[in-house]
Amino acid sequence: MESVIDIAAFLSDPERALEDCKKVVDSFKSTGILVIRDPRVTFSDNATFIDMMEDYYNLENEKKKKDARPEFHYQVGTTPEFTEVPRDNAEVISKLHDDQKPTPLTGADPKWRFFWPIGERPKETKFPRLNMPQVIPESFPNWEAVMNKWASLILQACITVADMLARGLDLPHETFTKMMKFGPHLLAPTGSDLGLFNKPSTVFAGFHYDLNFLTIHGKSRYPGLFVWLRNGTRSAVKIPDGCLLLQAGKQLEWLTGGLIEAGYHEVVVNDETLKALERQKEAGRPTWRVSSTLFSHIGSDEVLEPLKEEWKNDKYPPTLTGDQVSNELKQIKLGKTQEVATDL
Template structure:
């Protein structure tokens, strides 16, 4: 992993926001997101055991028969709650950007829909009134998992706790009021969104599980996966594998962060593929009799659906206003969902 992504420990900020170390950490976080669109953090409130318990449950969920998982699928809600089956989500067309990537930083060219499952579980308070009810509906609970709500909410709330701390630190590092991003996250449709990729069936080298793409939301956060395969692109076009240290969390900037900062922090491009390291991990897991489902313990934090999405403060000028026009966040999300085939065309 590149030195630019060495972990930032949140302890100093949590203990004393006014300390010099905290101020330095805020600047470092902001600069790292500018340079890489990614960030690795160590949050003392989040343990590896919590991540492991969550992944254990999701492995069991994805190992269920197909007919059981299909009971949790809701295309009428744009798949924004419950399960999304494999070969439904299609990466947005970024062929022009892919064509401009120079060796050795090329992306695998997506070929149709991704062979991954996903489960969406809403985290946090919902708005009492919204124009976007399908983005803020009640949860879907699988019948075979009595512990589901407790485990999902436990992990999701821990992830949101980290997101809120980082959001505050980024604002400070960008010389914005500390509550700038916290305010727009209130009552957002935050989604705990673990993916499930069946490495027992799809394990050939360079198989794409998540084609070259950016995330449409504000900040994405992940616990450490049990199988490698995530690659990111830095702002300068360099491709790098992500290796999250034990006990750490990965954060990626999404399109809403890019929108709010007028491109100061860009949505990061990334892909998940079967790499040589993935193949080696599959062989170890198979020999040990462990699950061959690759689970990502992911949460997508989102700006509130009814918030007007536009560049803020010093990031708003004629150029950024043209590139990032004002629109309701819910409309931005719906348009992105249409582009990746999760919402029907208008």
């Protein structure tokens, strides 16, 4: 994995931390990922959040399905297992060396997910179904407080990294953060049932990239996340204690004209996953693998296009972010129709 960038110096004096900003850009360009240490993030909040999500996913399936909102592209509430289908990345996979190819998966992912919107939403938008209010499950009195606290902490980290990215790319420092202001940011923990799916090489999330701007993860209790670096190498993710992992999403790729590419990744059961499973059993905890994930987004009504003239590319035409998201959701079977078709 990459070295850790401590963002404390930037938080103290952004103008004197340009070298760290350049390191942020270099890490995303060469690997598609970034590992940071943020002194504002309290990891006891991550533990509280994961405890609650383990208990939620351990509910009966029918209870969880009450929280699903397919009419809103599953962009709030729960997404049941075997709903999300990785988009067809056969062309990308064909270019990887045989020993670096992803674990084979047929059909939909056997994982659940819960989407919890966080941050200010626009008063008016062409994409209302991408900007819906939160769903609060029954029987969890602290749900809103726990979700909002952890989501706010890691969204704050994303916003800081976006500022550092802009500076490192020689853009005005507020370039990305202004575009993120009304983004449909989502705390998006997955739940994978290791009580049922516990054979080595079981795929919980098939080979894919993220459609959003920046994805951020706290440390999961179960290893199993693998990423592909820019050179095509498959690498196991090991987040140091007290650190956060960020991944470049498709919106960042679009805005940089491919200078930074959205990173591919998968989640697979391996020996380390099964060791963690035994520890959870001994502790008397539910045997669900929960990811501590948040998707930060560019605002739905912002235009995605390369931000510098030298980054212009026919592959990245001017496109409303909401259209880009709607099209991506169709590809992974979460959205049935494009919400707005806009020519720019």
